[in-house]
Amino acid sequence: MGAAGRAGRLAGKLVVRFIVIAVVASVAIFGLLYTTTPIPDAPREPVSLSYGGDGHGARHHPVPLSRVPRKVRMAFIAAENRGFYDDPGVSVTGLARAAWSTLVRDDVQGGSTITQQMVRNYYPGIGLEQTVGRKLKEIIIALKVTEAQSKDWILETYLNSIYFGRGAYGIEAASQAYYKRHVQDLTTAQAAFLAAVVQRPNHFDRPYGARRPAAEARWRYVVDGMREIGALTPAEAAALRYPSPPRPSRTR
Numbered sequence: 476m477g478a479a480g481r482a483g484r485l486a487g488k489l490v491v492r493f494i495v496i497a498v499v500a501s502v503a504i505f506g507l508l509y510t511t512t513p514i515p516d517a518p519r520e521p522v523s524l525s526y527g528g529d530g531h532g533a534r535h536h537p538v539p540l541s542r543v544p545r546k547v548r549m550a551f552i553a554a555e556n557r558g559f560y561d562d563p564g565v566s567v568t569g570l571a572r573a574a575w576s577t578l579v580r581d582d583v584q585g586g587s588t589i590t591q592q593m594v595r596n597y598y599p600g601i602g603l604e605q606t607v608g609r610k611l612k613e614i615i616i617a618l619k620v621t622e623a624q625s626k627d628w629i630l631e632t633y634l635n636s637i638y639f640g641r642g643a644y645g646i647e648a649a650s651q652a653y654y655k656r657h658v659q660d661l662t663t664a665q666a667a668f669l670a671a672v673v674q675r676p677n678h679f680d681r682p683y684g685a686r687r688p689a690a691e692a693r694w695r696y697v698v699d700g701m702r703e704i705g706a707l708t709p710a711e712a713a714a715l716r717y718p719s720p721p722r723p724s725r726t727r
Contacts, residue, residue, distance in 0.1 A: 512612060512615045512616065512619075513619075514598070514616055514619050514620060514623065515598040515599060515600055515601070515616070516599075517597075517598070518597065518598070518599055534642055534643050534644065534648040534651065534652060535635075535643075535644040535645050535648050536645060536647045536648050536651075537635040537645055537647070538634075538635065538645070538646065538647045538658060539631065540627055540630060540631035540634070542647075542658060542659055543631075543634060543646060543658055543659070544658070544659055544661070544666075545706075546661075546663045546666050546701075546706065547634075547646065547658060547661055547666040547669075547670075548630060548634075549701055549704065549706035550663070550666040550667045550669070550670035550697055550701060550706075551589070551630075551633075551634065551670045551673075552589070552630075552704065552706075553667075553670065553697050553698075553700030553701040553703070553704055553706065554667075554670035554671060554673070554674070554696070554697045554700060555588075555589050555592065555670070555673065555674075556588045556589040556590075557700060557703070557704055559588065559589050559590075559626065559630070560626050562588060562590075562621075563618060563621055564588060564590040564591070564617035564618045564620060564621030564629075565588055565590070565591060565614050565617050565618060566588050587613075588617065589629065589630065589633050590617040590620060590621055590629050590633075591613050591614065591617045592633060592637065593617075593620075593629055593632050593633035593636060593637075594613050594616045594617050594620060595613055596633070596636040596637055596638070597632050597633075597636045598616065601613055601616070634646040635647075637673050638673070638676050639652065639653075639669060639672050639673060639676050639680070640652075640672060640676035640677055640679065640680025641653065641680045641723060646658050646669065649669050649672070650665075650669065652723070653665075653668070653669060653672075653720040653721075654718075654720055654721075655721070662718065663701075663707070663711075663715060664694075664698075664715045664716060664717070664718040665718045665720075667694055667697040667698050667701065667715070668690075668694050668697075668717075668718050668720065670697045671690065671693040671694045671696070671697050672690075674693060675689075675693075678690075679693070681722070681723075682719065682720070683719075683722065687719070691717050694717055695717075698712050698715055699712065
């Protein structure tokens with residue numbers, strides 16, 4: 476074997492060793508952070524606010540999961556996290572995509588499960604900035620919350636803390652803001668629309684004109700997801716029609 480071949484083999488061994496060291500170091504650092512990162516204290520119980528009829532102003536009215544129909548729960552699972560009841564609080568494939576995006580494009584994004592979204596919306600001090608440190612903290616707390624709480628508790632907390640646009644926080648406030656009805660009175664099509672909204676609440680809050688095609692496409696994605704996870708039969712999914720919400724009243 477010539478000098479070039481030996482140099483190539485040496486370089487290959489060095490690369491392998493570097494990768495092994497990097498993996499071991501990463502695991503050790505993650506283990507240390509996992510041990511030293513506590514679940515934050517829960518925020519004070521939010522106040523129930525009166526509903527305005529003008530589509531403006533913050534509204535929030537937490538409801539127990541027992542008041543949220545199964546079709547509504549399944550709509551959000553279909554939209555945001557189809558493996559919710561089986562995952563450990565994070566998505567391995569989603570994290571892999573996010574890690575690749577971070578390494579290749581220096582863009583921290585993606586990979587958020589329902590549990591991760593709940594963590595950053597419910598617990599104070601998590602933040603929303605797109606940094607590796609914040610994302611890692613979110614992941615660790617999501618893993619710990621999954622160990623400490625039931626999936627139903629996580630889903631209830633998520634549904635009561637997520638922002639829907641139109642000043643509405645939580646599924647009950649959103650039901651009122653978009654369709655002027657309580658969550659238990661939503662149709663399946665309306666539930667799928669509200670589940671679609673959370674992806675882009677400041678865009679889908681007024682899904683009219685040029686915004687409608689994207690809103691309707693997202694709604695259809697949710698409906699198709701409900702069919703895929705068994706929440707709807709193919710016939711039920713095909714029969715649904717896009718439920719365009721009434722325009723919010725103007726402020727007088």
